[in-house]
Amino acid sequence: MKAVFLDKDGTLIPDIPYNVDPALITIQQNAFEGLTLLQHEGYMLILVSNQAGIARGYFPLNSLIAVEERLLELLKPHRIHLDAFYYCPHHINGIEDNYAVDCNCRKPRPGMLLQAASDYHIDLSASWMIGDILDDVEAGNRAGCKTILIDNGNETEWRGGDFRTPARICRSINQAAECILNKQYA
Ligand SMILES: [Mg+2]
Ligand SMILES: [Zn+2]
Numbered sequence: 353m354k355a356v357f358l359d360k361d362g363t364l365i366p367d368i369p370y371n372v373d374p375a376l377i378t379i380q381q382n383a384f385e386g387l388t389l390l391q392h393e394g395y396m397l398i399l400v401s402n403q404a405g406i407a408r409g410y411f412p413l414n415s416l417i418a419v420e421e422r423l424l425e426l427l428k429p430h431r432i433h434l435d436a437f438y439y440c441p442h443h444i445n446g447i448e449d450n451y452a453v454d455c456n457c458r459k460p461r462p463g464m465l466l467q468a469a470s471d472y473h474i475d476l477s478a479s480w481m482i483g484d485i486l487d488d489v490e491a492g493n494r495a496g497c498k499t500i501l502i503d504n505g506n507e508t509e510w511r512g513g514d515f516r517t518p519a520r521i522c523r524s525i526n527q528a529a530e531c532i533l534n535k536q537y538a
Contacts, residue, residue: 353396353472353473353474353475354394354395354396354474354475354478354479355395355396355397355398355435355468355469355472355474355479355480356390356395356396356397356398356479356480356481356482356532357398357399357400357464357465357468357479357480357481357482357492357497358397358398358399358400358434358482358483358525359399359400359401359459359481359482359483359484359485359488360399360400360401361401361484362483362484362485362502362504362506363380363482363483363484363488363502363525364379364380364383364399364423364525365377365378365379365380365423366378366380367484367506370405370408370410370411372405372411372415372416372418372419374418374419374421374422377419377422377423377426378426379423379426379427380524380525381524382523382524382525382526382527383524383525383526384427384430384432384526385526385529386524386525386526386527386528386529386530387427387430387432387525387529388430388431388432389529389533390529390532390533391432391433393533395479395480395532396435396436396472396474397432397433397434397435398434398435398436398437398438398468398472399423399434399436399437399438400438400459400464400465400468400481400491401437401438401439401440402439402440402458402459402487403416403439403440403441404440404441404442404443404446404458406439406441406442406446406448406451407441407442407443407445407446407447407448407451407452408443408445408446408447408448409446409447409448413439413441416437416439420434420437435472436468436471436472438457438464438465438467438468439464440455440457440458440459440463440464442454442455442457442458443458459483459487459488459490459491460486460487460488460489460490460491460494460515460516461491461494462491462492462494462495464491465479465481465491465492465495465497466495469495476495476496476497477496477497479497479498480492480497480498480499480500480528480532481493481495481497481498481499481500482499482500482502482525482528483499483500483501483502484501484502484503484504484506484507485501485506485507486501486507486509486510486511486516486518488501489501489515489516489517489518490513490515490516493515493516493517494515498519498532499518499519499520500518500519500520500521500522500528500531500532501518501520501521501522502522502523502524502525502528503521503522503523504523504524519531
């Protein structure tokens with residue numbers, strides 16, 4: 353299997369910090385065609401999302417169920433299906449005992465991607481990570497994927513370092529898909 357790992361906030365959907373209200377969730381513009389093409393080309397579409405709001409006590413882990421349902425509902429009319437969802441509920445400065453830990457799954461660490469690869473027998477070297485900040489890029493590169501940064505203004509620090517250089521910088525998921533598939537489309 354091969355996969356495109358998608359960051360959620362700011363990449364698949366417009367970022368509303370710590371939002372878990374399904375009614376406020378929309379899919380990012382300029383994403384549907386790209387996701388359709390990637391899926392058609394045989395890439396699993398897998399969400400990998402840091403959700404420190406759980407560790408911080410802003411919302412419980414199970415509130416993400418409604419978020420997933422909303423995402424699937426919004427994508428279904430376009431015949432796009434997200435194959436799996438991975439979350440990091442941790443944050444070292446959290447207040448919830450179980451989640452206030454220095455984990456291996458919070459991006460920029462690659463734990464979620466490695467877990468998905470193990471769960472679905474994914475060839476990470478044939479897979480891509482798409483995200484809107486360099487922590488996504490680092491997680492993808494550390495996992496052995498190729499990476500695309502969606503430069504939509506959400507990365508503001510541009511902290512460099514090992515593993516923090518994307519293969520490509522794109523404006524949207526559609527453009528990212530074009531890069532991945534090396535195809536042009538209207
Ligand atoms: Mg993001
Ligand atoms: Zn974690």
